Amino acid sequence: MNTDTSTAAAPFTHSMVVIHRGMRRESRLLAELVAATRPGDRRRARVLAAHLADYLIGLDNHHHGEDELIWPLLLSRVDLDADVVLRMEAQHEKVAASIARLRELAGPWVRTADASARDALADALAEHRAVLVEHLDDEEANLLPIAERHLTRAEWDAQGEHFARHTPKTKILTLLGVVLEDATPAERAEFLAGLPAPARVIWRRFGARHHASRMRRLRADVRTSRVGTALAALTGIGIAYVGLSYLLDPVATASGFGLPAWPAGEDAAWLNIKGVRDLGTGLAVLALLARGKREALGWVMLAFATIPAGDMLTILRHDGSAATAFGVHGATAAAVLASGLLLVRAARPRPRRR
Known part of the structure; x- marks a missing residue:
């Protein structure tokens, strides 16, 4: 039997787009955060594993609500579109398998925080995100229009009630923050309007600030x-x-260095020495990047900052172009120094909280 909602309140299916936006972001950031964790940093592993557990609770309960409340209703009301609903069910099974794999790998990483456990979890997170994003894209493009035609708003909103019943109360604000973080003001207002008044007050007075602070601590290092x-x-x-x-x-290249004079003729071979120096410096940076040695690269960049700084001082001492000295070599020294400081800061041990 086909049933549409033309005479009843249509569901606010855009709420699903808002929820999916948070899932896409967190699945991406979790993979990056885990991969960026230093081997042996058990405290960081515990923090990230706890956030991963919260994310998986939210995703799992969200999908269970659809499995129990949305797919059966749609299958009872659609004909030609049944294949879309069945495809959603199959995709949920793939996502569920990836969730089980993540939970299996998170434990060993928390216990050891070693590189192999970290890399296995990061790889599983990348695979999870690929499966998840494929499903979310398909659902938004093909399932939501069907839901708008065949479900009432009350039937659609039952998912929210299901989610609230099956999610630990201590996790509600965290997961609400994940959903609302990238929402527009209009989306946020619409989403919050569906919550009980006390929940809205708690979110506005405490939840939003708590979420922002938590996310800054969680993501600062990888950014x-x-x-x-x-x-x-x-x-x-x-x-x-x-x-x-x-x-x-x-x-020709030396003319832009900033000094008033350069060797010519056979003496210009000295310029090739500078070329070798610069080429070797650049390749050393790229080699450390390729190997993922971020902390070592940070210290190397701090050391390399002395080269453009020395070039700047040499030009100024020998009455060269002050504009080139500061605008080219000084700026390069500042960029190299900033890069080194950021990389070393990201790798330094974090103070324990008491």
Whole structure:
């Protein structure tokens, strides 16, 4: 039997898009955060594993609500679209298998915090996200329009009540924060309107601030590391390019260095020495990046910052171009120094909380 909701309140299916946005973000960040954790850092492993457990509770309960309340109703009311609903069920099984795998791998990582356990969990998180995003994209594109035609708002909203009943009360604010973090003001207002008044008050007075603080602590290191890594990559590529330029066309390249005079003729071979130096410096940075040695790269970048700083001082001492000294070499020294500080900061041990 086909039933549509043309005479009843249509469901607010966009709420699912808001929920999915949080799932996409957290599944991506969890993989990055786990992969960026230093071997042996058990405290960090416990923190991330706890957040992973919260995320999986939310995702698991969200899917159980659909399995119990949405798919059976739709299958009883659709004909040609039944294949879409059945595909959703099959995708849920794949996601459930990936969730079971993550829970299986999280325990050993928390106990040992070693690199092999970390890498296994990071790989499983990447596989989980691939399966999850495939499902979320399909659901938004093909299932939500069917739900709008065949379900009432009350039937759709029953998922929220199911979620609240089956989720530990201590996790509700955390998971609400995950959902609302990237919501627009209009989406946030619509979502909160469906909550009881006391829950809205608690969220506005305590929950939003608590979530923001928790996420800053949870994500600060990986964001710091990513900025430092990006600066290091740009620096390595740039310095290697300058080195090649000094090897291929030394005299023309040297004119932009900032000194008032340069050797010419056979004496210009000295410029090739600078080219080799710069090329080797850039390749050293890129080699450490390729091996994922972020902490070692941080210390190397701090050491390498002395090179452009020394170039700047040399130009100023010999009456060269002050604009080039500060604008090129000084700026390069600052970028290299910032990259090193960010990478070292991201890798340093975190103080224990009492």
